[in-house]
Amino acid sequence: MMEGNSREKGEASSVSEETLAAPWPHQLNHNYANWLQIQDTLKKKLILEDDFDWKLPTPTEEEHVLLKYVGGVDISFSKHSNSIACGCLVVLELPSLQIEYQDFSLLTLQVPYVPSFLAFREAPVLLQLLEKLKNNAMPFYPQLLMVDGNGLLHPRGFGLACHLGVLADLPTIGIGKSLHHVDGLTQFGVRQLLEAKENSTEDFTTLTGCSGCTWGVAMRSTLGSMKPIFISIGHRISLDTAVKIVKLTCKYRMPEPVRQADIRSRDYLRKHQMETSEGCKRPSQV
DNA sequence: GCGACAG
């Protein structure tokens, strides 16, 4: 229902006609309008509070109720072939942060990257990796998933972490490396907020937009780091809990689950390129 | 007109 021609200016979205039309093939234009509807539909299933049966590690809790397996996902791209990519899923154990599971998927992406529609490019591979884990190594299936990309911190409040959370029915946390400017938030404003509290105990600041909405948190995850990370809710978790879990998993700037998924997917691609390119001996022409 | 636009 609701084909592309029925789109009106009154519809709530920050995606302009120009964005929907511009540099991509004509036959794909109608997809972008569909994508808006899909995001809107899935967004109705979002749960923005703690909704899980485990507890955060505390000395007093019994071991069998604690959060133990945390997943991380990311995708890396080949530097030579722009659409060749490697999706990666890792599962780490808490509190050791030992890697208990890893899997990769090498593929050619057909879907372009369109700002605010990242999920339509990256989610399919990652969901496939989760499904494979469920079928082959269920004991390691994560109780929580950390995503390289935003959750609520998104023009329509439904970034990749939300998208994955709803479709996989998993608690998810979104971690961004740069700020998606939404609701008047700017990296300059965030920097000022962080500097204002730099002598306080807390190393993070709530991201509150012009509208008064809370979109997430900016956090200096390591001591001297100038660049904060941007934490936002994905699905079935509160922002408070999300921040606590990020702190539990941060050895470096990015939390270990997403950092390891990033490192290992890049590494996997590098090795694959060595096998694919038949050696560095000849300039590759016969 | 200019800047911004997760990965």
Add this chain to the structure above:
DNA sequence: ATCTTGTCGC
């Protein structure tokens, strides 16, 4: 996302 060198420090 990826392209890139050195540099500072533990």
